[in-house]
C-alpha cells in the first residue's frame with residue numbers, strides 16, 4: 143500500500159463501495175442482456191475460513207440469474223450470452239480451480255441449458271447464503287461477477303474468537319536487554335494473560351496489492367512475512383500472534399480491525415510493501431494513525447453506540463452523555479496513537495538495522511486498519527516493491543528472515559519498554 147492511489151487501492155475502494163451497494167439489490171440480472179456473445183476469461187475461487195469468494199471474469203458484463211437449491215445444498219448460476227466451449231470447461235476443470243480444502247464449495251458441474259446459456263452448479267458443503275455483485279473492469283481485470291458464499295451457520299472459530307486463557311501463567315521473558323526501570327515496570331502478578339499481537343498481512347485474493355517489476359505480488363510477500371513473524375512471536379514466552387488472514391483471500395479492512403478487537407489484541411501490526419511511479423523510491427516506512435484519522439474514528443464510534451459500549455467496557459452507553467462518551471473515545475484514541483508512535487519508533491530502530499528506511503520518523507495517516515481506538519496499531523511498508531532492487535530483496539528468503547527477526551525484535555522491545563502488562567479495557 144502506498145499513499146499514492148495505486149490501481150490496487152482504487153480496486154479496493156471501488157470493490158467495497160459496490161459491495162455495500164450491491165447487498166441492497168436482490169438480483170444482478172437487471173442489466174439488459176448483451177447481443178454480442180461473451181467469453182469467460184477466468185474463474186477464481188478464494189476459500190477463507192468465514193466465506194468463499196467465486197469470481198467469474200469475462201470480456202463483457204455478465205448477465206444471468208442465480209438461486210440456491212437444498213438437499214443437497216447447491217448454488218445454481220445461469221449465465222446468458224455464453225456457450226459451453228471446451229475452453230470454458232477447462233477454466234473450471236483445470237487442477238486447483240476449485241480448492242479441495244474449500245470449506246464451502248465442494249465442486250462444480252457445467253451444462254448448456256439452452257443455446258447461449260451456460261448453467262453452473264456449485265455443490266456446497268453446507269447451506270450457504272450468496273452475496274452477489276459485479277465489478278467493473280480495473281487493470282488488470284475485466285468484467286467480474288462475484289459470489290461471496292457465507293455459511294448459514296458461522297463456524298465456531300469465528301463466533302468465538304477463542305481468547306487466550308486468562309489463567310495461563312506467563313513469565314514475561316523478552317530477549318531485549320533490560321534496564322532497571324524496565325525491571326520495575328514488570329507486572330507484579332505472575333498470573334497474567336498472554337500478550338496478543340494481531341498481524342495483518344495486507345490485501346489478498348482479488349486484491350493483489352502492489353506488483354513489482356518482475357511480478358512479485360504484495361499480497362504474497364506480505365503473507366509470507368506475516369506468517370514468519372507470527373511464528374517468531376509465538377516462539378516467545380508470553381506472546382501470542384494471530385493473523386487476520388492466513389491464506390490468499392481478501393478480508394475487508396473493518397473486518398481486520400474487528401478481528402483484532404475480538405481476540406482482544408494488545409497490538410495490531412499491518413504489513414505491506416510500498417509502490418511508487420519512481421522506481422528509485424526505496425526504504426521502509428512505519429505509519430501510526432493521524433489526528434484527523436482519529437477524529438473520523440471517534441465520529442464513527444459515536445454513530446454506532448452499541449460498539450462504543452463494547453469499547454468502553456461496561457458503561458451503560460444509552461444513559462451516558464454524548465459528550466462524556468466522546469471524551470472517553472478521544473482519550474482512548476489519543477493514548478492509542480501515543481503508544482503506536484512508540485511502537486513505530488522501536489520498529490524503525492530494528493528495521494533500520496537490516497535495511498534502508500524511507501523516512502526516519504514514524505509517519506501518520508488515516509489508514510482504516512489503524513482505527514481501533516483501543517489497540518496500538520502500526521502499518522509497516524516493508525520496502526518499495528516497485529524498486530527492482532528492493533523487489534529482489536523482498537523475494538529472497540534470507541532477507542525475509544532478517545526482516546521478520548527485526549520486526550519481532552522491535553515488537554519485543556516495545557513490549558519490554560512500554561507495555562509491561564496486557565492491555566486493560568478503558569473502564
Ligand SMILES: [Zn+2]
Pocket residue numbers: 143144344345351352360414415
Ligand atoms: Zn499495501
